[in-house]
Each structure stands twice: as structure tokens, then as C-alpha cells.
Amino acid sequence: MLGDLTSDFIAAPFMRRLNALVGLSDDDKSAILDSLTDARTARPRADLLRADDVIDGLSVVLEGFACRYKLLPDGRRQIVAFLVPGDFCDLRVLVVERADHAVAALAPTTTASITRDRLLSLVNTRPRLSRALWWSTLVEDAILREWLVNVGQRAAIERVSHLLCELYLRLEAVGLAADGRLELPVTQSELGDALGLSTVHINRTLRELRGQGLLETNGKSYFIRDLARLARVGIFSPDYLRVGRDLLEPRPDRY
Amino acid sequence: MLGDLTSDFIAAPFMRRLNALVGLSDDDKSAILDSLTDARTARPRADLLRADDVIDGLSVVLEGFACRYKLLPDGRRQIVAFLVPGDFCDLRVLVVERADHAVAALAPTTTASITRDRLLSLVNTRPRLSRALWWSTLVEDAILREWLVNVGQRAAIERVSHLLCELYLRLEAVGLAADGRLELPVTQSELGDALGLSTVHINRTLRELRGQGLLETNGKSYFIRDLARLARVGIFSPDYLRVGRDLLEPRPDRY
């Protein structure tokens, strides 16, 4: 285990994520926290996991920013997910031995791991934890479906707006964004690879959003001036981020 | 249970799918087959499951063709998956109570169900079955990621070719396609909604593929004249359809 790390500030986003998992007891939470081992920090552009790698355990992002991606033989790249602190790298390790896609750090990224055996024994002895882990894969799936809708149906300005709304809410949920401000340690080229748009067009689209007074950017700092309006432009509804929660649960009325 | 249905020809694709699931015993197979109940046939365009529906059990497609889809408020539709015989409608029922997307029949489609309680007791008493079900959700995820790559990175002719290769292999795997021939009971408009292309452009792309001698179409019958070449055009590699199988397993050399 990581010793002091479990009580350390660095695990805060992961803690917040665990708290959000339905029905997880304090006992479950400390069981999984205590199983974290082997913390390491990857530099930007470093692969955390390569396609066809044999997976030997479950990794959790504690700090930083990463992505899943697939490459075509000619070099085109599609980013299929962004991983923010608190996200799991490869939950499918429970069933599958090899990855079908790669995971790369986009910013300096700290991860910690749980060995496969430890994880299997956790889910076997703690049904609620097992359920919670499955639940978080379902949220991931829901995000993936929404990304397909985004890339398949929305125009460029809608895609960018939608992604910004999603990332703002996800980062806010783990305490890494507030008051419309968020840090996105990704290049415009990476945004393009996630949204199926060219770098040049990402740049022009961001300029358009700034021109409409919806957004301010300064390097990798983003400031959403009007979340409700940005959500309208992006035809964004946050429901998919809360799969399985009671749909009638009161929600902030910002969209 | 469905009585005669379990031994009936109609369950053949589902049987073939079960046989393909890793490590499933005959006992497991008959347990799940015997749990099938409440067979019903939906007409084309009928919803099998609506967004926000409370899910009361697991449905299996026995015959026909269906899709998962999400709608935007203005009517745009993205099809996020095709369901062929042997596919499950809503495996997430195990964890989540409500659907975040809809499922619709595209052809006359027969489904059978397993009640939630029965399913839960099956997975609790049969670890291999539980593992096999999770495995099939992972294959679904892999297909979803590949669709995102398809829509995000590939040009129209590549997208159509890729989808045709995928559907041919999936249908062949359950005995519904052979010798390059397959039936796709979908309209060109539905292909467009799956690939993020307009109906008109689907039509032109199919014409182009016919012109290149790669494909023949006759209504909803498709004949792939040269699978290897179509796969090359679509930059198609079948790996993602076999997530978790040994990557060294010998494969037909058709791509």
C-alpha cells in the first residue's frame, strides 16, 4: 500500500469519486484506498498502457490528465476518452487480459495501481464495491455513446461546446473546477483528435466561442462565461453523466 | 421458460453466440436458455426499449435486426449500435435501473427475456456465466470505440466499407451470412444515422463501391465481392470483434 498517500491530498479527487459511488460504505472505501500501491508519475505523451499490452492490474488516475486512443495504420488518431483524476484506466482488466487501445498521459500524470489478484478478491468479498465498479464502467460507456453522438451529429461549434461542458462538470465533480474556470492540459491538436476535427478548425471554433462572449482562454486555462448558454449551443444535457441515478433527483438549474 | 423454443431453430444464433463465449459449460448454456421467457416479435420502427424506461429484465435478440440510438431535441438521430441475433438488448440492467438510450427494431424482430431476479441469481451461482456476460459487454464497448474511430477519422467510403465488413463478420459468426452474402434489413437513411452521413451520401458511396467492383446490392441483399479489398478500403481489422481472445489464435487470412 502507499502508506501516507491514502490520507494525502493527492488522493482527494479519487476520494470524492468514491464518495459519489452509490452505496459504498466507509469500510469499502478504505479497503480500496488501502489496496493502492505503486504510485508513479508519467510525463506528457508517455503511454500508460499500450494496445496489446498484457494488463497486470487496475490503475487509477490520481492527478493529471490522460486519454484513451486508437491509431489507424496511417497515423490518424482518435481519442476515445479523456481520463481525469479519479478515473480508472482499465477496469476491463477484471475480465480481459489485453487492451485493445492505448492510454497516454497528456499532462504529468500520477497513477496508482491495484493488483489483479487483490482487485478480484475485493470484488468477490464486497458485492457493493463490485457493483460500484461496474457502475462506473457504465458511466464510461454512457460518455462514449454521447461522444459518438457528438462526432456523428453535431457541427464543430456544437462539438466543442459539448466537450467543454462535459469536462467542466467532470472536473467540478472531483473538485478541480469551479466558478466556470477549468484547466485543460491538452493541445488544440488533441482536442481535434477527440472531436474528429482538424487543429486549424478547433482554433477557429474556439475563436468563434470567444467572439460570442461564451468563453475566455488563456493558454490552457479556460473560463466559461455562461455555462447555460454554452450548454445550449452544445445541445448539452448532463443526464448521461449520471446514469442510473434517480432522474428526479434535484439538479442545479444551470443548463 | 419458452418450452419448445429452446430447442427450436429460432434460438440458433443465440446458441452459436453462447458457444463462442469463453469457458461456458453445457450446463451454463442450458441454464440461460431455460430462463428465456416471454418471446415477442416487434415490427420495424417499434421501440424495444425507450430512453428513461425502467428496465425489468434482460432481452435477447433471437431473430431480426435492431439498433440502439440517441436523439437530439431537434430530431437528429445517432445510431450507436446495431443488434444482430444473439445480441443482448440491455445487459446494463444488472446494475442500472433506467436506460439512457432507446432500442428500436429495424426489421421484424423477435426477442425473449430473462427476468432481472432470475438473471441475478444466475450470475450469483454461476461465475463463468457472469464472466461471459461481462465479456460480451466488453466486446460491445470495443465495437463502440471502433465506431467512434470510424465516424471521427474515416472518410465516407472508408466508413461504409468498415461497417459492411463488421456486419458481415458478426452475421457470419451467428450463421446468418456466408460466401460474402448478407441481408441488411436497414434503409440507407439508417446507415446514414449510424455513420454520421446523409442519406444522399450513403447512396453515392454505395454506388462508388459498386463501381469499384467491391460490392453488389439488390434491395437489402448485399454481396461483398472481395472482402479482403473491402477491408483494405475500410482500413478494417477484425481484432476488436474478438477482445480478450488470444491474439495469436490462428485466423482466416482474408483481410
Add this chain to the structure above:
DNA sequence: CGTCTTGTTGACGGTGCTCAATGAATGTGG
């Protein structure tokens, strides 16, 4: 036998891509 859906094709235009150049920022090695 009308009506509706689907497939097909043409014309036209726009969204977004490619190519190219520039400057700023960042990183690296001497």
C-alpha cells in the same frame, strides 16, 4: 389504386480540410 416510404440522381453551396507561413512558447544541449 392512391399514399407513403425508399432509392436515385443533379445542382449548388457550405462546413471544415489542406497547405503554408509566422510568431510565441517551451524545451534542450552546450
Add this chain to the structure above:
DNA sequence: CCACATTCATTGAGCACCGTCAACAAGACG
């Protein structure tokens, strides 16, 4: 600490891919 290289953001020009609109034919269906 500076010289140099590389990455990244930004903008312009030109054009291609694909969408929209429109029309018509052929089935499918009641």
C-alpha cells in the same frame, strides 16, 4: 544562460467532401 530546435497557436487562401434542396421513379402497403 544563451542558441537552437521543436512544439504550439494563429491566420489566410483555396478547395474538396459532403450536406441540402429538389425532383422523380419504384416499390410497399393498406
